[in-house]
Amino acid sequence: MEYGEGGPVTPGSANSSAQATAREHPGLLEVRGIVKSFGNREVLKRISLEVVRGEFLTLLGESGSGKTTLLRLIAGFEQPNGGEIWMNGERLDTLPPYRRRVNTVFQNYALFPHLSVRDNVAFGLRVKGGAPSEEITERVNQALRMVKMSEYASTRPSKISGGQQQRAALARALINRPELLLLDEPLSALDANLRKQMQSELKSLQREVGITFLFVTHDQEEAMALSDRIALLRDGALEQIASPREIYSRPATAYTAQFVGQTNLLRCQVQAGCASCGGIAIVPAAGPEGPATFSLRPEAIKCFPEVPSGAPMMKFKATIRQQIYAGATELLEVECAGQYLRVRRTAGAPLSGEQEFSFSPDDAIRVRD
Amino acid sequence: MYSRAYKTIVALPPLLWVGLFLLLPYALMFAHSFWTVRDGFIAHQWNLQNYRTLLANPVYLGVFLRTMRIAASVALCSLLLGYPLAYYLSFHSGARKELLYQLVIVPLWVSYLVRGYAWKTILGSEGVLNGFLRYLHVTTEPVSFLLYSPFAVVLVLTHIYTPFVFLPIYASLEHIPRPLVEASQDLGANPLKTFLRVILPLSMPGFIAGATFAFVLSLGDFLAPLLVGGASGTMIANVVQSLFGAAYDWPLGAAISVCILFITVGLLFATERLEKRWAAK
């Protein structure tokens, strides 16, 4: 589907200046050592990261982690107390918001109530002047078609539903062809079904249009479904930045392991390449000796008689305390020498008493606390 | 989000204007109260003579006290009329509440002069009320105390300020969560007790605000006395007015005005404190 002529769309498009920029700066946005405080509270603590051109990067974290603040700093609504932000090799944080090639989709959409959907979408083009009104009309129609809001063009925002408002807000931002689109928890106000639908629409939209998306959310499932990379923020610092698969299967810290997906955290003592964690042993165990924490995902623990043959598996005995049915799968809460673990398997016959469990040592990831 | 320039542009003009056209004039009045009149001119000699005169001369004191009494009466009567009205509207008016509220507001917008004049025509010896009483053969002679007396002033001012008093009381009453009233009744309190223990205390902020407003504005009123007050209904503001007019003594007039100002500001400050304390309870 055609987005429109000109402007940096994807690397390798007909626009030569875009190509040149892309070659020079594969990293579109660089956040360098940003510090931000509100009064006495330090919200962002010397945070640095890079946004790759054309990617869908999610800032994930709890409320208070600083993700929205970072977004607002990039948009230009806050000023950093320290550090710099660069885009395309030029300093960004010294520019006012209306001069940045960045647009935002707000959490509550912030559509202008006194303007129709059409006038909302056209706003960015009209204020900057330059384009003749026929061109503006054409681009607006195109943008509305892209988000499937053409039939509501003349309606006021107060008369359309939340999902429709969100689309209008998207169109309003995208029509300006920004280098970077910021999305501040845009789906949080929608109900569950609509949310899932909008997630897939958003993802395919980003692919089609090729614009770099910087997405903020506290919902880790959403982050994993949408992102090329996830940047997990915790208390104003970057905990880990990696692709969803990487962050899930190789979490760097205990916090990451618990925040993204569910996990079992085993407190162990490592000695001579062997980790002992209560009634469970992990061999081989890499890393320095002493106390260590290992993350073991519930689905990595296998239940007899599911043990695959051949692989060197760690075995342990545990008593089944609860069996929680969840349709396709079930969660077993088991107790092993005072430790409680969770095991996920496909739903099967009711189990009780003591059972033998096993897992591959490769699935036990050593994490920092 | 707002630049220094933006904030300066919005703050500076109003600040300058208010400084020049409000602060400065009030300060001038304050300054005048310390000057005197000499040979028909205002002499800029700083002294406390005016204030001494006010305290010593019984005439001024007398008018002042009368004014306080009138203002207090107005506040009281406005409350007696305004509170029950507000209570009725808030708790017992049902579907007609909106309409009745508008009906109360309308007179507020009708000219003060119009309302004062209307009472003049009603209360006069040849006025409507006397005509009415004679028509009913209740009296044969016109009743004279109705007009050109403190009574008339209180009546007119009460009429003017009852809607003013109504507003904050109504707002306070509307703010009382109805479940509280129900809880009180549920616990066995009859309507009177519920009123005294629940509703009245919670409506205190509006009560105080309304009463203060009526008192303060009546204190400085000079129009009603001129319309219906006659000689016996003169108030302190009329004295000030004449001092700025025929009885040329601006400094003395300024001194009285400063006193009124201090009483007003002091009262408002005190009631604001009181309201805060009551609201915090």
Place this chain on the structure above:
Amino acid sequence: MGCEMKGHAAPTRNPPFLTAYAALVFAFIYLPIAVLILYSFNRDGVGGFPPRHFTADWYRILFADSAIWDAVWNSLQVAAGAVALSLSLGLLAALALDRADFPGKALFRRIVLLPLILPGIITGLSLLMFAVFAGAQLSLFTVFLGHGTALISVATTEIFAGLQKMDRGQEEASLDLGATPWQTFWRITLPNLRLSLIAAGLLIFTLSMDEIAVTFFLIGRDNTLPLEIWGRLRRGITPEINAISTFIFTASVVLIVIWYRIRTRSIGAESSQVLERP
């Protein structure tokens, strides 16, 4: 008793005494006005009861009275000027109170309110002294300055409330989309304040038209309507005044109905701002 919301409790019973009392208070409030209107049609003018001889003569005399209409015109000019002045300064002041921190902010808030809570005579006299001090000639212009200054806080209060209700994100969105602060002000902030500005304007207009206390001390040769009426009252009652008063009353009612509609519309508009329909 069922489920009751704040302020909308079903009446438990209709207490007869309270209802009668409330009716009496209403009667008290409206009595003079009713008398006024009634007697404006009375040939013998004011006084006596009951009024006989219905006539519209007084209205005829009123319409021919050029002095009155001159005064009306003067009042309109002053009121229009006061609206313009108060709204502009009030708008700036409201923006400043909402967005800027400056030394003396709390003091400013109080001083700006003073003309509304102090008896008018004090403000009027202070301004008179200032006029003399500045060597200015008393005229409609000084009256206009007085009204405009005294009524700033009416505009400030109303507009400030409108600003607080406004969604802050809109201004951010506007800047985000490339509009400069100046453009944002004209395209987004002002339209959102439309209702506040109109409501404030109406109120200021009405207060200015009826203003006596401050005007009394600042008036020059040309009279405003209230002062013209005042002058005639001092000289002796003419029943024509009844006609004028009825006229003013009717105009006031129309204005307040309009004002009320605007107020309730603004409350209605914001409650339907963001709908959440599936």
